[in-house]
Amino acid sequence: SRDGRISFSEPGHAGGGDVTDFNPPDQWLMGLIRARADVVLIGDTTLRAELHWLGVPEFMFPSDADAFRALRRSEKRSENALHVILTLHGDLPPEAAIFQRSDLHVVVATTSNGRANARELMSLPAKVEIVDLGDEGVDPTRLIRLLHEEYGASSILCEGGSRVYGSLLAAGQVDEEFLTLCPIVIGSSPDRPTRPSLIEGVAFSPGATPRTRLISLRRVDDYLYLHSRYV
Numbered sequence: 001s002r003d004g005r006i007s008f009s010e011p012g013h014a015g016g017g018d019v020t021d022f023n024p025p026d027q028w029l030m031g032l033i034r035a036r037a038d039v040v041l042i043g044d045t046t047l048r049a050e051l052h053w054l055g056v057p058e059f060m061f062p063s064d065a066d067a068f069r070a071l072r073r074s075e076k077r078s079e080n081a082l083h084v085i086l087t088l089h090g091d092l093p094p095e096a097a098i099f100q101r102s103d104l105h106v107v108v109a110t111t112s113n114g115r116a117n118a119r120e121l122m123s124l125p126a127k128v129e130i131v132d133l134g135d136e137g138v139d140p141t142r143l144i145r146l147l148h149e150e151y152g153a154s155s156i157l158c159e160g161g162s163r164v165y166g167s168l169l170a171a172g173q174v175d176e177e178f179l180t181l182c183p184i185v186i187g188s189s190p191d192r193p194t195r196p197s198l199i200e201g202v203a204f205s206p207g208a209t210p211r212t213r214l215i216s217l218r219r220v221d222d223y224l225y226l227h228s229r230y231v
Contacts, residue, residue: 005186006162007049009193014049016160019182024061025220026180031061033178035068037081037157039147043164044087051096054104055083055159080104082151083126086138086164090114090130092121099124107151109133109143140171162200169210169230170202176229177212183222 007014020026034040040055047053058065072079083098083106090110098104102125108118112135121128133142147153158165158174168174179198188195204210212228219225 001182001184001186003185003187004197005188005195006160006198007196008186009195019184019186020180020223021182021184023180023182023220023223025225026223028061028064029178029180029225031057031059031064031068032071033157034060034081035071036075036077037155038077038153039082039084039151039156041084041086041156041158041164043161044085044089044092045163046159046161047085047096047098048093051093054097054101055157056080081157082107082147082153084109084143084147086110086143087114087118088137090117092118094121094124099126099128101126105129107131109138109146111135111138138167140167140173144168144171144173162196162198166199166202169199170204174210174230176215176227179226179228181224181226 001019006016006019008018034055035057042053042055053059057068061068069079080103083104085092085106086109088111090108090113092108098106099121105127106129108121108128108130110118110130110132112132115130115132118130122130131146133139133146144156147156158168165174186195210230213231214226214228216227217224
């Protein structure tokens with residue numbers, strides 16, 4: 001949103017679509033970026049807020065499903081990107097759509113304690129692997145290295161939430177950013193659930209802030225589509 005928030009955080013209105021008003025160019029762009037990703041990564045809060053979420057291109061823009069599949073084939077990528085869920089406690093909803101698809105490979109990146117909680121997910125239709133990446137928290141640098149070295153991923157797409165993105169950014173693991181700036185203001189108040197901004201859970205000091213260089217800026221009506229590189 002114009003004030004930097006990424007969710008209304010209200011039942012039935014927690015997803016990004018409510019912020020973009022399900023803007024078709026934004027949905028198509030998300031589909032295209034997914035089509036070029038080896039991995040799609042989200043946090044457990046995002047998954048709970050959107051149980052129907054699937055990290056496949058056609059989920060965002062069904063009418064171009066054939067084109068997205070053709071693009072993946074032309075770039076010699078797997079049929080579907082590896083789905084990665086980052087969770088501290090491993091208490092993921094087994095009814096989530098990604099666990100019901102036998103054609104999806106899901107990696108649950110969690111802690112030592114979370115590993116035990118997530119074991120029941122391995123009996124679901126999706127191919128589920130559980131990896132332990134720390135005692136108290138998931139080390140984002142170890143996670144990215146694992147995805148590169150063990151799963152052959154060269155293109156990793158993070159779709160949030162704000163704490164997952166913040167942890168990756170703080171660890172220096174973000175190369176480029178695609179951001180849609182929408183023509184709405186969401187706001188926040190103490191009597192409502194916290195409405196997160198793009199980055200949460202980390203605070204950078206003056207003079208030590210991540211900085212981006214703009215690669216491209218496109219406009220459709222009142223929406224701005226920014227593609228930037230961290231420098």
